[in-house]
Amino acid sequence: MKKRAVAYLFILPAALVLGIFMFYPLAYSFMISFTQWDLSATRTYVGLSNYRALIVSPDFWNSVLYTVYYVLGVLPVSLVIGLGLALLLRDSSMRGVGFFRTIYFMPVVTSPIAAAMGFSWIFHTQLGYANHLIDSFGGEPVNWLTNYNGIFQLLFDRFGVELPRVLQGPSVALTVIILLGIWQNIGYATVVYLAGLQGIPQTYYEAARIDGANWGKSFRRITLPLLSPTTLFLLVMFTILSFQVFGPVQVMTPQGGPLQTTSVIVFRLYQQAFAFYRFGYASAMAFLAFSMILIITLMQLKYIERRVHYD
């Protein structure tokens, strides 16, 4: 009995902090999502009408689409480049490896706001480095942050093909924000993959070499499968984090982008709550987004975990 009390005492600080700053606001926000509230003293209960309004709102579904573009854009590229860099930086006896590991990790510790402001300058249509570079090679400058056309549609334009809306891809403006996301995620993926690689015993590779496997084969048969827990971890983490992207959007396209094509879910949520004072509606949006992340994560765990090898 006494033992238990001590155990609870140990849990108490964490439970208090989490309870006050996480679970209470969570429950509170869930309650608000069934009301109409503009931060004034009166709050009207409206049942499910916030959710109903959201489900029929084209603006909301557009923001879901843009968020999905963002997640699908950031995720695979960050993982592939991250793994590639980890393989290159794997050998710690190599000269200057510490330097490169630091360099590639730097974007992760850079404030996202500062990075977004830097990117805004690079991609300024008239004054930015990106267009300056294109210009010096004789190319046509791109209006990065004001171009609302989907990038896949732009590719297919020259063949005169009109893609269905969902396949048109993220607008050029959103693509710039995706690039920023990739740039910031690569370092993190690299470090986590490096740790994963460190956990693979050298004996496997030696055995494979004796059996006559070349580099490609041992990468496919040993490295990838044994890294699969790491990959799953990164996949889940990046999905959750990318789904909640907000800072770069707010900094680079504070108006929500050309024709609102960078208005991802959290951006719209922020706008509804803190610009239009519709806290109930915004809370409902938060819970729909939360359910989506939950379902996706559960599906990732259920279907991908089957293919994960834990040593």
Place this chain on the structure above:
Amino acid sequence: MKALMVFFGFIVFAAIVAFSQITLSFWHSMGDYAKLPLDQLIEEFNRTNPGIRVRANYQGTYDETVTKMKSALLVGAGPDLAMVNIEHIQIFTQDEALMSLEDLVERDPELFPEDFVDEFWQTIIRDGTPYAIPFNISVLMLYYNRDLFRQAGLDPDRPPQTWDELEEMAHKLTVVDARRGRTVQYGLLWGVDPMFYQFEPLVWQNSGDIFNEDMTRCLLDSEEAIDALKRWASWFDMGLSPRDLTIEEGIQSFLMGRIAMGTVSSAGIRYGLENLPWELGVAMLPGNKEKATTLGGGSLAIMSHVSDEKSEAAWTFVKWMVEEKNTLTWYERTGYIPVKKSALDSIEIQLIWRRFPQLRAPVEAIPYARPRHVHENIIEIRSILFNTVERVRQGVEEPEIAFLLAVNRVNQLLK
């Protein structure tokens, strides 16, 4: 023993001073270039009024301040007095968060409503009662690059007066690199952001209006408004204005001398004079059928929850801030217009104009400046209208249909 007595005496004295001093917390929205002049004014007040200490806190943009104040007031916290955008007064009076200043104004032997510029005083009245005192009022002006005017062979002392002249001059100020077929300098940037205040004067100048008198209907489906929209969009179609720059990018390009004219609030004039690498000209917005510009800005309000003692002190502070001398200092250091008639007629203002001739134009624009319409849903309405004109500017929607659809949506929010 004696030393101890002196020491205790000193402690008691310090405590008396500390407690007899009233501390007021003041929330405001003056960021970047306006923050320093405001802090200087408040410092001066604290120095000359030893019984009162005003502590100023920057709370972000006007909109962000609304959110913070609303949530603070909900739990009985919040400031003692605040800078409230004249368009947001309604949001707070409907919650009874602002103190009615009627008694204070009536009892006061030194402050008279008649002293204030009539157009400004009107903006702080709700249901016949003053709820704030106008403090930082600005108007939308045409900023232009006098160096680029000279380069284009235009007289920098003769800025455009009408839309036709504006287009004609913008043509001359637009420089196209013929070899590459690319515009390297644009004539004009009449950017419209989600606050929408840059578009409103275009409609007024065309003798139209945005809403009807009692804010029950949006009037943008009128011929005047649609014409104004077409005209504005045509500046982008003709290549006089950059279609491919965001508002922030446009401002950067303008500052770097790559755009010759632009619409900017008068509040930034002094900052521009100090920091621009080229010579700044400031003029009244060009008109069409009429002359008109937008009036906006903030006012000083006292919260309804403060004690009598504090409200007296707050009133002393508010009164001091709009004293002729101080409203002129504020004007000279920013570009916000003096709020009192006596200041506008003073000799001091003539001296300021001699030092900074560009500060004169906003004062001359007062008779044409119109306050903006207010409504509890106004922020969302403006966002809808912004997105509408944006679609037209990008060429994905026809002007007539765009405003017709927008008016439908806005009317629903006005109900």
